[in-house]
Amino acid sequence: MCMDEMTFKEYLEIIPPGKKVYISDFHHYDNGIRLNSPTIQLYCPSKECEGIRFYTSSSNNVLIDNERYNHNYLHYVCRNCRKEVKTYALRSFYNSELKKWEVMKYGEVPAFGPPTPARAYNLIGGERELFLLGRRNEIQGMGIGAFVYYRRVIESQKTRIFDEVIRVISKISPADSVIKELEEAKKETQFTKAVESIKHALPQALYINGFNPLTLLHSALSEGVHNHTDNECLELASDVRTVLFEFAERLGQALKEEAELNNAVNRLAKKKSS
Numbered sequence: 296m297c298m299d300e301m302t303f304k305e306y307l308e309i310i311p312p313g314k315k316v317y318i319s320d321f322h323h324y325d326n327g328i329r330l331n332s333p334t335i336q337l338y339c340p341s342k343e344c345e346g347i348r349f350y351t352s353s354s355n356n357v358l359i360d361n362e363r364y365n366h367n368y369l370h371y372v373c374r375n376c377r378k379e380v381k382t383y384a385l386r387s388f389y390n391s392e393l394k395k396w397e398v399m400k401y402g403e404v405p406a407f408g409p410p411t412p413a414r415a416y417n418l419i420g421g422e423r424e425l426f427l428l429g430r431r432n433e434i435q436g437m438g439i440g441a442f443v444y445y446r447r448v449i450e451s452q453k454t455r456i457f458d459e460v461i462r463v464i465s466k467i468s469p470a471d472s473v474i475k476e477l478e479e480a481k482k483e484t485q486f487t488k489a490v491e492s493i494k495h496a497l498p499q500a501l502y503i504n505g506f507n508p509l510t511l512l513h514s515a516l517s518e519g520v521h522n523h524t525d526n527e528c529l530e531l532a533s534d535v536r537t538v539l540f541e542f543a544e545r546l547g548q549a550l551k552e553e554a555e556l557n558n559a560v561n562r563l564a565k566k567k568s569s
Contacts, residue, residue: 300395304333307369307383311407311434312400321387321396322359330357330367330387334374338410343376350374350381361389381405408434414543420455422448433536438529439520445535446516453486460497460509463546467553468498487517500549501542508542 300317301310310316322328332352339348350371359365364386371381384401400407408430411419419426429444449456461477473495483489490513497507515535520528 298397302333303331303398304335306398306400307333307335307371308337310400312402313435315397315399317390317393317395318387318398319395321398322361325356327358328361330354330359330369332357332369335371337371337373337381339373339376339379340405340410341373341376341378344373344379348373348375353380359387361391364388406431406434412540412543414547415540417547418452418456418459418539418543419448420452422452425451429532430536433529433532436529438523438525438527438532441532442520442528442535445532445539449512449516449535449539450486453483453489454481456486457481457489459546460501463501463549464498467500467549471495471498473497487513498549500552501545503538503541503545508538508545511538512542 298316300319303318303320306316306318320331320333323331332355334352335350336347337350339346339350351374353370353372354368357367357369359367365388367385367387369383369385371383373379381403383403385398386401387396387398389396406427411426411430416423425444426448429441429448432438432440432444457477457480461474464471464474464477473493476493476495480489480492483492490509493509497509501508503511512535515531515538518531523531
């Protein structure tokens with residue numbers, strides 16, 4: 296099997312655990328063979344950062360052997376806040392025939408993958424651990440597992456999701472007739488049946504690329520896993536997560552825009568009266 300070759304920085308930043316690759320700049324010589332520790336860019340979740348930041352290694356001068364398998368931990372710290380730490384567990388082996396280092400991550404903490412937005416956790420509610428299990432399955436390419444976990448999260452948090460939608464619509468469009476339908480839909484036990492019972496559309500501010508996000512989620516979740524291959528389930532799971540994240544952002548953004556509009560109107564009204 297032909298393996299990819301890349302820089303160590305690229306491997307640490309973008310490749311999930313479990314994939315073995317050739318690293319072109321894995322080592323340097325300094326009184327022995329030592330592991331390189333390039334500066335990398337990762338998402339930092341600290342309150343001071345909440346964005347992509349530079350991380351530098353606190354595991355310098357690690358000796359490795361080119362005649363056996365090496366098992367090492369590599370620790371990185373956010374250069375900005377100096378609080379958040381990323382740890383990699385690595386296995387490496389020098390292929391003397393190809394004169395290349397073969398490297399594989401056993402794992403990493405925090406887990407590999409894009410961060411879960413704080414607003415998404417508002418919809419996920421008490422099913423955070425279940426969602427993270429689905430996320431882990433998705434990262435590892437286990438489509439059926441990821442899809443089943445995500446569907447369980449949304450089904451169990453149906454009422455919370457609908458309550459959040461009702462809260463937002465009540466702020467931005469309090470006379471909207473869909474609010475009453477959402478209240479009734481909450482009584483359904485299944486998310487897909489609840490969405491089917493809604494006749495009126497959501498406000499356009501909550502739409503994603505012109506589509507109703509509840510309808511998009513319904514479309515994905517109504518699919519049966521037995522009708523699809525694992526790869527097809529993986530694609531569905533990824534789509535469900537992506538839409539759920541974006542829907543959470545739209546809900547938060549709609550409230551923010553409404554608050555900003557109200558503040559602007561109040562300020563201008565005060566100027567006019569004075």
